[in-house]
Amino acid sequence: MSWRRGPAAAAAALVLAGGAATGCDPGGGAGADGKGRPTASVPVRPGDTAEGLPGRLVNQRPSWAPCAGAEGWTCASVKVPLDYGAPDGRTISVALVRRPARDGEGRLGSLLFNFGGPGVSGVGLLPRAAAEYEKLNSRYDLVGFDPRGVAASSGVVCRDDEGMEAAAARVDLTPDTAAEEAAYFADARDFGRGCERRSGELLAHVGTANAARDMDLLRHVLGDRRLNYFGISYGTQLGGMYAHLFPGNVGRMVLDAVVDPTADTVGHAxxxxxxxxxxxxxxxxxxxxxxxxxxxxxxxxxxxxxxxxxxxxxxxxxxxxxxxxxxxxxxxxxxxxxxxxxxxxxxxxxxxxxxxxxxxxxxxxxxxxxxxxxxxxxxxxxxxxxxxxxxxxxxxxxxxxxxxxxxxxxxxxxxxxxxxWCADWPVPGEHETPNASAKGAGPILVVGTTGDPATPYEGARRMADELGEDVGILLTNKGEGHGGYTPSNGCVTSIVDDYLLEGEVPEDGGTCG
Structure with missing residues (x-):
């Protein structure tokens, strides 16, 4: 168990119950017909993930089919490289769920969601949370995905149910004796070895940077010139990474319940x-x-x-x-x-x-x-x-x-x-802190809630600063809970909706509540 980001259970329990205006091109009109259906993918541009990838990945088209148990939604999967350093090698799957925009003529493109974790299934959660985003669905295709290593995508599995139950019952997460310490770290090592044994070479490639590269390939395959994105909790870390790697491909991006990009492992704790x-x-x-x-x-x-x-x-x-x-x-x-x-x-x-x-x-x-x-x-x-x-x-x-x-x-x-958490982990970590600088990106709306327990408000300020001047636009929500975009918060919801739907960028430093 870790609270470094936000749990799937919290997201599911809440069902995300989560100034001068300037223009902003969402970049979604190309690659879609008048009825909101994606057509041919956008051309590959320098700096795209698709640049240098084999045609079998660049030119793939999702085969959308009705999702079981989610009326009005279609599901598909997209192939991505296991290792972007060896793009002609093995591929893995990224699962998608989509509900098309209701207003085909006014369609702005796809709006990709990540609900946090890391590890929350967007394919599972977005259809259940869709009532929160009905207004956005008027002009956007709502698109959820399971990042690499998660659920319906090529997922990581580390331990069976019996092992999970035994650990929950027997392992003391705040050890008081030498014996409890030994059991605590032995269980951590066993968990990592189980991941390695059951997940194989996938384990080394499930990091946030690769997930961000996947998002850029998804953008291309979905036919969007720029990525429109709504990231919550860990999804803000993923969004910050995407903006850093692909600043020129950022469309309208909202980061809510923000992970502090300047904090390392101890800092997050x-x-x-x-x-x-x-x-x-x-x-x-x-x-x-x-x-x-x-x-x-x-x-x-x-x-x-x-x-x-x-x-x-x-x-x-x-x-x-x-x-x-x-x-x-x-x-x-x-x-x-x-x-x-x-x-x-x-x-x-x-x-x-x-x-x-x-x-x-x-x-x-x-x-x-x-x-x-x-x-x-x-x-x-x-x-x-x-x-x-x-x-x-x-x-x-x-x-x-x-x-x-x-x-x-x-x-x-x-x-x-x-x-x-990562005791004797079989795969080395990639960075002390992620880089979220995004010079050249358009305005990114950063929402921080003053009473947020899991991603404290101070992280939103730091994310806005890290993204860069005129890129990170901070909106302070004076309130409680993990995330500000909720049905009960008309102020935050209105500002976010106006930004995503109309391109109205709020004044930096604005406040709700």
Whole structure:
């Protein structure tokens, strides 16, 4: 489990419940007929991913067919190189889902979505979240995809359901003894070896830079001169990488719930310790409770559960690690705060852990029958290919005093996670921090929410700065939750819609709320 970006469970639970105007060419009109159907792909230009790729990739056309269980949507797949350094070699598949624009005459092209994780399935989530984007669907084809290594694309698998269940039940994510430490790091090594054994050479090629190259090939195959894109949570890191690699191909791009591009592994953990504690403080304040006392109360509850897990029904128990996960999920959205209250009341008042366990199961993508999704596999594989920093167990332990000062509830887990997440990972990481500079790109709208727990607001400021002057346009949303574009936030939604649909670029530094 890691909170470095945002979980699929949070996205699914929320269903993304997530000045002077200047013109902006979305670049989607070419390559589509008057009914909004893609025709021939756009010509290859210098700097395109398609430049230098074999014709079998450049000239492919998606074979759209109805999606099972998603009325009005069609599905397809596109072949991409496993290794862009060897484009004539092995290919892998990227899965797509699409709903055409309703207004064929006014169609602006495709709007590609990434909902975060890394590892969230856009093919699975976009049709369920589509009500949030009905207005955008008037002029855009809504297009979701599973990045390489994820779900319906050529996906990473690391462990079977029995292994996932055993680890969740037995591994202490905040080890207190030498034996618990040894078990924690042994499990991390086993997970990585499972990824290597089951996923083979794919594992080395699932990083964000390759996913960004895939997006440019998708843009070309879909017939769009420029990429119009909506990235949420980790999707902002992917969008920043795309803008850096292909600034001339950026159309209208929105980055919401922004990952700090200047933070390394330890920096992300430090940011999230502060971000989740800030959200917990706000939750406690909303209940009329002093945040300091409330935090101490919850920390004491977790310590008791560590000593003696709570019964949770069906022969299962709530251990400390699962309890912490159950507390984390509702902090992603203010609408879920009542669920957190009910779960804490049950645990503290009745000595039962069923409600916290149900929240943890949702985060962990665990079905009632005990089966697990593979989002956590993809998340870890992508993160570890991206992150070159590999703190040692000793270095993680040395972080504990600082992280406990930031948050006695979340700090210990996040300190240990810096070393445990990619411990002895079989593939080296690509960078300490990603490069998001995008000189030459058009204006990119960056939305940061002040109470965001998983991607704290400060990261949005840094992303806007990294993108560059006149490129990163910051919109501050004063509120709670992971992401600002939600049905209840008319201000953010209106500004984003006007930008994407009409090309109206808001004034940099604007505020909602």
């Amino acid at each position: 430090r940011n999230q310790a502060a971000g989740f504690q800030r959200a917990l403080d706000n939750y406690l304040t909303s209940r009329g409770e002093d945040p300091k006392r409330g935090t101490a109360r919850i920390a004491a509850l977790l310590a008791r559960i560590d000593r003696e897990p709570l019964p949770a029904g069906d022969g299962r128990e709530l251990n400390q690690s699962l309890a912490l996960t159950g507390i984390v999920l509702p902090l992603y959205s203010q609408s879920m705060w009542p669920d957190l209250t009910a779960a804490l009341d049950e645990a503290e008042g009745r000595g039962r852990g069923a409600k916290l366990l149900a929240l943890a199961d949702s985060y962990n993508d665990r079905a009632p029958d005990g089966s697990y999704g593979t989002q956590s596999h993809s998340q870890r594989a992508i993160s570890c290919v991206d992150d070159a920093q590999r703190p040692t167990p000793a270095e993680a332990k040395a972080l504990l005093p600082e992280f406990e000062r930031i948050s006695e509830v979340f700090g210990p887990f996040l300190a240990w996670d810096t070393a445990g």
